[in-house]
Amino acid sequence: MAAADTIQSLISAIESNCDFAELEKVVQEIQTLTPNIGQERLLGALRSTELNVQRWGVMNCLRTLDPIGTALRWRAAIYRRKYSVPTLFWLGSGHKLIRWHLVTHLCIDGYSCLIIYVHCCNDNTADTVLEQFVKGVNSYR
Secondary structure, eight states, rough: OOOHHHHHHHHHHHHOOOOOHHHHHHHHHHHHSSSOOOOOHHHHHHHHOOOOOOHHHHHHHHHOOOOOHHHHHHOOOOOOOOOOOOOOEEEEOOTTGGGGOOOOEOOOEETTEEEEEEESSSOOHHHHHHHHHHHHHHTTO
16 A cells, blocks of 8 residues: 555646656556566556556656666567468448549458459449459469
């Protein structure tokens, strides 16, 4: 409870006159509670105590107080799963130019991301899409 009271007293001082040194004190108090805190969680912690600090201020503060931790957090790789389905086609149509009676249709192979067709026509009927799909698939046989 003492740490929370200390944070609240520092926050009330910052709200009256926001200074970078005082922000560093608040961030150090929060870092004693959660040592490996990153920028987003620190922003949330500051906002939960009703202290609105701009993102660049928090980022600069973390860089000065914890340069090694900041570098290590940026270094961590994000591993993503490869997504592929062997027989799936992605069909799409764009209606941004419908005012001029232009509709774009496209089809992409879900496995290889190969563009099967891209076509611009003046309608959005199922017959038009089927016709373009059959032509596109037959062109790659």
